[in-house]
Amino acid sequence: MEYEKTAFFSGVHYRDGQYAETRDCLAEEVPVALEYNGLSHAVMLATPGDLEDFALGFSLTEGIVVDASELYSCEVWKQTDGIRVAIEIASERFHGLKEKRRNLTGRTGCGLCGTESLEQAVKPLQQVNATASFTSAQLHAGFSGMEALQALRKQTGATHAAAWMDAAGRITLVREDVGRHNALDKLIGALVKQEAMLSSGAVLVTSRASYEMVQKCMSVGIGILAAVSAPTALAVRMADKANLTLAGFVRENSHTIYTHPERLR
Template identity: 65%
Template sequence: MDKYFGSSIWPVRRFEKGESHDCLDNVAEEVPVALVYNGISHVVMLATPADLEDFALGFSLTEGILASPEEMYACEIVEAENGIRIELDISSERFLYLKERRRNLAGRTGCGLCGTDSLSQAVRIPAPVTSSQIFSVETLHSGFDQMEKMQVLKRATGATHAAAWLDGNGHVSCIREDVGRHNALDKLIGALTVSRSDREKGAVLVTSRASYEMVQKCASAKIGILAAVSAPTALAIKIADETNVTLAGFVRKNGHTVYSHPRRLI
């Protein structure tokens, strides 16, 4: 269990109805988190310091650093002077693969999709998912209602995104929050992996837009349905179509839009 909750208390001056008063406010934490593999720092992310073991595992799997959770032997959270280090011990085979990826960065500046040396690598297309999960519209919308009530950090701070798992029975059985939408999804996928949940029997619900990375991560985890409260991008739709992921956006109480493979939402 993480020692961090993800928020802190700050003194503020609040203005309401023409008057001001001093009080304490709950504010979401955002700290640099370095992912260190076998002693080598790979990437530094800004993240909410909660559920960091889930984050490390989910990120490692969805970014293709690990092919399976068994390739991660240990994970230690270390509080550093200016942030947090997550020190992972991974298999020698995957570490060699990671070092080869890092060589692609040599001599580069200003890279937007770091660690890639070709356009085909920049937009990685996972294998098509085979999920046969089907949800009714009512179940989908019920899932978002459940998720809203379970967002503890959002309710306390107003600053976090959430990613939730709607299981095959229509219940939100897991939720993760973070200031970053991709981080929240990585945390969720990590948690689902640890609990050995059947990722082909359910759907991911997110409180953000759906970028191509989020579709990519879901497809990598063999998740067949991604539903978002906001819009997807064109590239997200393209990848969802190619990977057999059902992508829904603008999920509201009065409706939603399905952009790919609508057969799973009836």
């Protein structure tokens, strides 16, 4: 089920000393409540699209399920104050979720809201065994291809994107959201649904590369993460230990590879 991702608002535009009435297309941002087997777990502010992909991606990258087959069903319901996503998971996974349950309220750009202890902040490393390899030309062509497919950004200028570059260097999938973490979860969920070979491609993102972006990629076996903006120091350290190739500042004809450069030569 899809909901309106944009809305139109009037405003006053200023340019070169002149004011004029304007009508802009803005990205929607709504509370999305994720419920597992009837138990409320997380409320995220997100763009109301591709929410089934989001539910699967979030469930996998947060370790709530370890395989897509453990997520039995996903139903999306529009309510007066937001959207409720009812997810049914295997009883064993639900028991584990209840054991480590925390109240988690997510905000746009917030990765660890609601974490109760330092031990929960940085998840255990998972080694990546990736076969992916691309040239610099393929990387830059991939970012150009991703930009061309960012429909919401073209309309609103307000969304992040996460894109999949397959083993042949083609951009085959793009997901957008007001939150960079959400966009990546949506992409991962869609890729898993399609049974994509995650070890043979690369994820491209329009944001900075925070630790959690690295964690989400390595949790499903993705070996290359490339970002338009900078990585954090923690992201570089964790990517290096996890055998994940991390690149940042990907701009026209330039980029910086921080870890495992052999996959981007």
